[in-house]
Amino acid sequence: MSEIIKLKRSYIGYIHIATMIIYPVLLSVLLGLNRYVKTQQTIMVDFFIIISIASPVMISILAAMFNDREAKAGEYKNELSTPYHPVNIIQIQILFYIILYFCEITLSFVIYWIILRLFFNVMFLPFYYCILFCIFFSSLSIIQYFMSFIIAKMFNTTGILIFGFMGFILSALSETVIFDKSWIILPWAWQIRTIGLFKVNIVSNKNQFVEYISLYIPAVIITIVVIVIVRKLFKMCFK
Secondary structure (H helix, E strand, O other): OHHHHHHHHOOHHHHHHHHHHHHHHHHHHHHHHOOOOOOHHHHHHHHHHHHHHHHHHHHHHHHHHHHHHHHHOOOOHHHHOOOOOHHHHHHHHHHHHHHHHHHHHHHHHHHHHHHHHHHOOOOOOOHHHHHHHHHHHHHOOHHHHHHHHHHHHHHHHHHHHHHHHHHHHHHHHOOOHHHOOOHHHOHHHHOHHHHHHHOHHHHHOHHHHHHHHHOOHHHHHHHHHHHHHHHHHHHHHOO
16 A cells, blocks of 8 residues: 555656556557558567567666665665565565556556457457466566566666666567577566467467467476575665
8 A cells, every 4th residue: 555655656656557558559559550461469469579578678667766766765764664574565565566567468458459449340369368368478577576676776776777678688689589499598588479379370279379388387487486586685685
C-alpha cells in the first residue's frame, strides 16, 4: 500500500500508465493501416519483440528512479525504520513492480487486441492462449528486476543505466544466430526468443510446442539462484 502511495506522489506511476496505453494504441493503428499480410503469428511477434528489446532499459530506469528516491529519503530510511528486515521490505517492493509489469503487459495486449480485432478485423490466436503467453512472457522478466535493483543499490544510477543499455544490446542480438547455442543461459534473450513459439510448426504441433517450452527449464533454475544471490547481496548492503 505504501508503494502505491509513493507511486501516486511521483511520476513513475504516470509513466507506467502512459506506456501501457500509448504503445498498444500506436502499434495497433500503424499495423492496422499497413497493407502487409498479417497472420495470427506475425501480429503477436510484432507486439512482443519491441517489448523484449525495450524492457531491459525500462526496468533499469525504474530501478534507478527507485534507488534515487530511497537514497534521497535518507539512504533507505523507510526500509530501515520498520520492525522487519530491510531485505524483506525491498523484496516486497520488487515484487510489487513485477506484478505491475505483469498487469501492464496483459492490459497493454488487451488494448492492442481490441483495436486490431474490432477496427481492423485482424484475426488472433485464441484469446486464452494470448493471455497465457502474456503471463509466461512477463515471468521471464523477474530475474531482470532483481538484478537491476541490486545493481542500482550497489552502483547507483550510472551503473544501472549501463547495465540496462547492455541488456538492450544483448536482447536485440539474441534474435540473431549469434546466441543460438547460448540463449538459454542469457536472461536478456529469454523474452525475445519466445517468438519462436509463433512459428507455424511449433504452434500447430503439440510435441514441438512442449519441447520448446522445456528449453526454459534452465531459466527457472537460474532465476531462483539469482534471487538467492541478490538477497544475500542486499543483506551485505544493509549491514
